[in-house]
Amino acid sequence: MDRTTTAELKTEILITGLGGQGIVLAGQVLGTAACLTDHRQSTLTQSYGPEARGGACSAQVIISDKPIHYPYVRNPDILVCMSQMGYEKYRHLLADNGILIIDQDMVRSADSAGGGVFPIPATRIAEELGRKMMANIVMLGFVTSITGAVSLKGMLTSVADSVPKGTQDANIAAFNKGYDFGQALLKARQKKAAAIKGAGA
Structure with a gap:
């Protein structure tokens, strides 16, 4: 079973970046969605x-179907990097079949480190929306789309409940941008894989 589906027993997620990028808020949104909605x-x-x-x-x-007795991530199933510093510090911890998600404009020369790499220009997308500070919300949409670690419904509810009043619509729009980017990337990779398989038949 894929370790990153909502049906999985336990998923460890590590989000890294710089102070001011809303890294902790991103973690709070994920945890709240998993607990209160899922x-x-x-x-x-x-x-x-x-x-x-x-x-x-x-x-x-850490998200689990059972009580969590140790709250620290050892080998993340999902590693989200929004800075080069965070990527270099934590990439060696990624689980063997883990997923590496990066802000492609903030993290360079990323390798798979034992798992698939999924890049998104989260900061650039947020800037195009007029609010660079929403890069973390764009990234959350992408993470939800790529991994399915938390339900879409749960994340939308948690984002709306976690951001300052008056910014809900803008943040939901940012989340949806990231989610749609992830869906497009997955479809493109599936199409490429099918083409390669067909060519080898």
């Missing part, structure tokens, strides 16, 4: 570098 267990732990803004930070989210 009715699963979730934990969130966070860490910061020496500087709150601009320093390295991470959010560790």
Whole structure:
């Protein structure tokens, strides 16, 4: 069974980036969606570098169908990198069949590190929407689309409940941009795989 589906027993997610990118908020949105809407267990732990803004930070989210006794991520099934620093610090921890998701304009020379790589220009998309600070929400839409770790319904509800009042519509639009980007990427890869399989038949 795919470890990143909502039916899976346990999924470990590590989100990395810089202070000011909304990394911890992203983790909170994921954990809340899993717990309140999907009715699963979730934990969130966070860490910061020496500087709150601009320093390295991470959010560790564990989602499980059973009680979680150890809240720290050891080998993430899903590693989300929104900075080069975070990628270089944590890429070696990615599980053998893990998924690596990167902001392609912020992380360069990424390798698979034992799993598939899924890039998105999250910061650029947020800038095009007029709000660079929503790059984390764009990324959450992409993560939801690619992994299915949390339900779409749960994420939409959690995003709307977690962002400042008056910004819900803009944040939902950002989330949908990321989600649609992920769907398009998956379809393109499926089409390519089918073409390769057909050529080898």
